[in-house]
Each structure stands twice: as C-alpha cells, then as structure tokens.
Amino acid sequence: MKVLAQLYSFHFKSERRERLFLASLGFLVTFGLVRLITYMIRSGIGPLHNVTTSGGLHIHHLVWGILILLLVGYVWLIEEGVRSNWIASVTAFAFGVGAALTLDEFALWLNLRDVYWEHAGRVSVDVVLVFASLLSVGIWGGPFLREVVKEFVRIFRRRAA
Numbered sequence: 001m002k003v004l005a006q007l008y009s010f011h012f013k014s015e016r017r018e019r020l021f022l023a024s025l026g027f028l029v030t031f032g033l034v035r036l037i038t039y040m041i042r043s044g045i046g047p048l049h050n051v052t053t054s055g056g057l058h059i060h061h062l063v064w065g066i067l068i069l070l071l072v073g074y075v076w077l078i079e080e081g082v083r084s085n086w087i088a089s090v091t092a093f094a095f096g097v098g099a100a101l102t103l104d105e106f107a108l109w110l111n112l113r114d115v116y117w118e119h120a121g122r123v124s125v126d127v128v129l130v131f132a133s134l135l136s137v138g139i140w141g142g143p144f145l146r147e148v149v150k151e152f153v154r155i156f157r158r159r160a161a
Contacts, residue, residue, distance in 0.1 A: 015085065017139060019092035024135040026096025031128055034061060034104050042117065060108060065101025068094055096135075103128050 012018035038061075040046045051059040072095045080087050106127040107115045115121045 015088065019088060020135060020138045022089055022092040023096035023099075024132070024139060026093040027100045027135060028096075028132060030097045030100035031104055031132075034101060038116065058114075060105055060114070061101045062105035062108060065098045065104075068098030069102060072098060099131065100128070103131055 012021065037048055041048055041050060053059065072091045075087065075091050076082070080091075082088065104124055105116065106124040107121040108124075110123060111120055116124070
C-alpha cells in the first residue's frame, strides 16, 4: 500500500493533473456502471429497478447527475475545493460522476423524451466519448499544451517589443 501511495504522489505532483485524473476516473467508471445497470434493469436481470415515485414518475439518472454537478459547483464557488486538497480530490471525482450521469442521458435533453434504447439515444454515447476525450487531453496533454501556449506568448512578446 505504501508503494501505491508513493507512486500516486510521484505521478500527481500537480493538483490540476490529479483533479483531471480523478474526474476522468469518476466519469469513466460511472458511465460504464450506469450502462451496465440500465442494461440489467431493461433485461430484468438482478435486484435493481427503475426509480419510480408512488405516482408513477420515473426519475432518470440525469437528475442525480445534475444535483451532483450543482453541489460540486457550489463547493467550488465557495472555494472549499481550492483550499483543501482532499475536498478538491473528492469534488473532482464527484464532478466526473455527475457529468457521466448527466451526459449519459444527453439524448433525453435533446429530444425531450426517453430515447435511451432507441437509435436517437446513440447521441448520448457520442457526447460521452467527446467529453471523455476532452478530459483525456487535459490529463495527458495538459503539461505539453501549457508549454506550447507559453512559447507562443514568448514569441508574441518578442515580436511586439
């Protein structure tokens, strides 16, 4: 366990990089689990069922995602996620979870009806792939992209002088 902690500390010296990693991890794990769970519910496999109120209202998982995103946004607005490393880590992971729950049902927002298992529902998977790609670029390309921007700024300043 100590070796894992050392490896983690070594590879995530940058808090930004760590937050991007945790957000990506929360996002990808949640997306995979949600897709598995919804498939199981649809197939009638296992103990899980749709969340439905006594009045028959089906509560989609994007509702929980939006609530998580609002909570994370609030914590970041009051800057608790900036001053405390562990809160920043937890909220980064929670951001990934909330984004996955929300974007997994992007087709629902777009069509304003439940098209999750229809052809039109495929757009949700496409949006998730785009968002996951952006998170990955931040993780893997972040240091490189920052250096490229710094270099362009240096060139611009030299030419302006």
